[in-house]
Amino acid sequence: MRNTVFEPPADPKCKSCHGYGFNLIARGEFSSAQKCSCIPLCPLCRGKGTRTIQNESGVRTGRCRCQKLPDRIQYFNNACLPAAQGQNSFETFKHVNKGATLAARSCAAWIQKYTTEKENKGLILSGDVGRGKTHLLIAIIRSLIFGQGARVRFIEFSRLLSTLRDGYSRGESNQKLMHELINVPILAIDELGKGRLTGWERTVIDDIVSGRYNSNGILLATTNYKWGSPQTKGVELTNLAENFDTQTLGDRVGERVFSRLQEMCYFAPIQGVDFRSNRSARLI
Ligand SMILES: [Zn+2]
């Protein structure tokens, strides 16, 4: 998302931000952004960030429009994108084959729908490992934050489980994290359904998905599993060796969660070659 919506505008020829208006720094675990020095001092507020306007209806003081970029940078920094992947965007997504192009197109179509119709139906990207799903998920998140000013939280599924487990082992309730994941306007879960999926882990998925279902929150996700209802109804398919070919997302998360996901999300399969095995098109 090049800087066409922000004022004052970044220098389109800037060698540092390339016209985006911000630079990414991989500090620690998460990717964070900071405003680029090529952005000139705001002529409206002279850098104060607030303005007072006088017209026939009186005097009004409010935040200056130059605060839009710093606000969105803050949203980006709150999104908790992995440090190595914060730069993933639609511009850097490699269209290595038709499947990749179709997947990127589905994502762009979803953003368009979200922007114009304000619909709260999310999107699940499904495909085998190495198809660029996470790249596309992060590209969507960047576009939502910098283009739409949306508040988004990213979390990798197995990391979510380990964070909760660590919290419980320290005697913490994890209430704050769960509250954030349930109530943030857009939640993005990478690798949904990955891992052993014990009864407790399934309860975590259920709590998050049901919570978001009840609060009408938008859910974005990637998964290595095919879309589909549980094949063996009533049987807990836990502790099975992961088998991407035969197991469906429904098998992984259970019937109740899957039925909610069907209502809450569109589904986009990603086919094509493994980007990671294609050296000339190495993405992730
Ligand atoms: Zn710059």
Ligand SMILES: [Zn+2]
């Ligand atoms: Zn200003």
